[in-house]
Amino acid sequence: MSQDRTPRPAAVVVLAAGEGTRMRSATPKVLHAVGGRTLVSHAVAAAEQLHPEHLVVVVGHGRDAVQAHLAASAPSVQTAVQDEQRGTGHAVQCALAELPELTGTVVVTYGDVPLLTGETLRALVAARADEGNAVTVLTASLADPGGYGRVLRDADGSVVAIVEEKDATAEQRAVREINSGIYAFDIAALRDGLARITTDNSQGELYLTDVLGLARSDGKRVGALALDDRWQTEGVNDRVQLAALHRELNRRTVEHWMRAGVTVIDPATTWVDVDVTLEPDVLLEPNVLLRGATRVAGGAQVGPNCTLVDTSVGAGAVLTNTTSLGADVGPEATVGPYTYLRPGTRLGRGAKVGGFVEMKAAVVGDGSKVPHLSYVGDAEIGAGVNIGAATVFVNYDGVEKHRIVVGDHARVGSDTMLIAPVTIGDGAYTAAGSVITQDVPPGAMAVARGKQRNVEGWVERRRAGSPAAAAAAAARSRDGGGGPEAASGAAGGAGTDQADDTAYDDQGRPDR
Numbered sequence: 001m002s003q004d005r006t007p008r009p010a011a012v013v014v015l016a017a018g019e020g021t022r023m024r025s026a027t028p029k030v031l032h033a034v035g036g037r038t039l040v041s042h043a044v045a046a047a048e049q050l051h052p053e054h055l056v057v058v059v060g061h062g063r064d065a066v067q068a069h070l071a072a073s074a075p076s077v078q079t080a081v082q083d084e085q086r087g088t089g090h091a092v093q094c095a096l097a098e099l100p101e102l103t104g105t106v107v108v109t110y111g112d113v114p115l116l117t118g119e120t121l122r123a124l125v126a127a128r129a130d131e132g133n134a135v136t137v138l139t140a141s142l143a144d145p146g147g148y149g150r151v152l153r154d155a156d157g158s159v160v161a162i163v164e165e166k167d168a169t170a171e172q173r174a175v176r177e178i179n180s181g182i183y184a185f186d187i188a189a190l191r192d193g194l195a196r197i198t199t200d201n202s203q204g205e206l207y208l209t210d211v212l213g214l215a216r217s218d219g220k221r222v223g224a225l226a227l228d229d230r231w232q233t234e235g236v237n238d239r240v241q242l243a244a245l246h247r248e249l250n251r252r253t254v255e256h257w258m259r260a261g262v263t264v265i266d267p268a269t270t271w272v273d274v275d276v277t278l279e280p281d282v283l284l285e286p287n288v289l290l291r292g293a294t295r296v297a298g299g300a301q302v303g304p305n306c307t308l309v310d311t312s313v314g315a316g317a318v319l320t321n322t323t324s325l326g327a328d329v330g331p332e333a334t335v336g337p338y339t340y341l342r343p344g345t346r347l348g349r350g351a352k353v354g355g356f357v358e359m360k361a362a363v364v365g366d367g368s369k370v371p372h373l374s375y376v377g378d379a380e381i382g383a384g385v386n387i388g389a390a391t392v393f394v395n396y397d398g399v400e401k402h403r404i405v406v407g408d409h410a411r412v413g414s415d416t417m418l419i420a421p422v423t424i425g426d427g428a429y430t431a432a433g434s435v436i437t438q439d440v441p442p443g444a445m446a447v448a449r450g451k452q453r454n455v456e457g458w459v460e461r462r463r464a465g466s467p468a469a470a471a472a473a474a475a476r477s478r479d480g481g482g483g484p485e486a487a488s489g490a491a492g493g494a495g496t497d498q499a500d501d502t503a504y505d506d507q508g509r510p511d512r
């Protein structure tokens with residue numbers, strides 16, 4: 001049945017009140033995440049594909065955290081509180097108590113089955129409607145059905161009842177078809193059954209499953225939709241299952257993108273969150289994590305070894321060994337290796353950000369380059385700019401952050417300190433090693449560093465007998481100079497200073 005013809009259910013109820021003891025976690029089980037989404041958000045996303053009139057999540061353990069999460073991420077979702085976990089039947093009673101009188105279909109699903117798709121839920125709703133069943137249950141056949149409720153069918157294959165493992169006979173336990181716990185109910189049959197279930201079972205709980213047996217003994221039709229894909233009905237009970245389901249979800253996500261035209265060199269080390277979007281002809285190298293709302297446009301190459309969170313990558317861009325949080329990388333830009341882009345960074349078309357560069361809230365114009373070893377924070381860099389190696393945008397005075405503007409086609413010399421707030425005009429230059437504290441007008445060359453002095457002959461006089469002194473003497477005799485005294489008298493270009501023989505130690509520190 002096509003999507004449009006699937007009847008719209010009156011309600012979807014997501015059971016999520018259980019404690020999840022085996023997770024051994026301070027975090028409620030359904031708030032653990034796979035593929036960049038919490039388990040309960042996966043359930044809500046699948047349910048939303050049915051466009052139900054009401055979507056109710058039953059919360060209990062850790063309910064404040066779960067309710068807060070849902071209020072923030074899915075505000076249209078209602079919650080119902082189940083204070084004491086008295087069984088799945090009781091949980092559905094709690095949900096129905098929050099809803100008005102309804103007619104039609106109620107879907108019941110779990111908050112801890114992250115691979116269940118909206119498509120499967122639609123097929124379940126359609127199967128119930130097509131067959132006119134009071135309830136249709138989603139089932140799977142497992143090699144090891146241990147722990148699950150078993151689906152009991154009669155000779156003609158119709159479903160008679162579900163029996164919990166703890167209540168089952170040896171013969172019933174041999175049944176391999178299990179109850180997924182996911183159902184589409186006719187709401188009248190559901191209400192009628194829930195009013196009659198009892199705690200007369202080995203666990204003393206109100207079993208939702210008993211509603212099926214009651215409907216059947218009332219002469220109503222009970223059906224099953226058997227699913228071949230066991231992953232979709234598998235729940236998370238512990239962290240081993242969490243990892244297994246995460247890996248399988250990721251395998252499916254990566255396969256989806258490969259079929260959509262993305263080249264993935266190593267699917268096993270490529271992790272793509274479910275909300276990521278990739279265009280055809282993206283290339284993903286090994287060890288790539290694409291998280292959150294990351295988007296990568298066609299022809300871009302990412303990896304190896306990249307983590308991109310909420311990052312947008314333009315067509316044809318190339319990123320290697322990069323960590324990027326909330327950045328926007330323009331088309332044809334190149335980033336990496338060992339580059340860290342932080343929120344608010346926007347790189348223009350063809351921009352280049354090279355090795356060991358960190359950026360935060362930096363807007364970089366088209367074709368501009370920050371190739372080596374720089375920190376660029378709170379900056380606006382125009383087009384066609386070159387930022388020399390080891391430049392630091394000194395944006396923080398210890399109290400406040402200030403902005404730095406670099407105009408189009410400016411060239412900032414290597415090892416420049418740009419002290420914010422400051423503006424480098426269009427086409428201006430700064431000399432290497434400058435500490436720039438004042439605005440530089442367009443086209444000016446700013447020089448802000450000590451004047452160089454050469455103390456001629458210093459090494460031969462003050463470090464006599466050292467390899468450096470020997471090398472200096474050899475160079476001098478090769479070049480036809482006199483003794484060190486003569487050298488000290490030679491005319492030096494930059495600030496030659498004969499009187500200063502003892503003024504400096506090896507590191508240029510004042511010698512004392």
Ligand code: UD1
Nearest residue numbers: 015016017018085086087088091110148149179180181207
């Ligand atoms: C239930 C089914 C079983 C099925 C299995 C599939 C019943 C009686 N049994 O068993 O047939 O094979 O699921 O996983 O329904 N929950 C609540 N409130 C409660 C109890 C449970 O919200 O009072 C929620 C849990 O958070 C969980 C889900 O319902 O998400 C299933 O509960 P769980 O205790 O795991 O059910 P099982 O006993 O495993």
Ligand code: CA
Nearest residue numbers: 181235236237
């Ligand atoms: Ca379970």
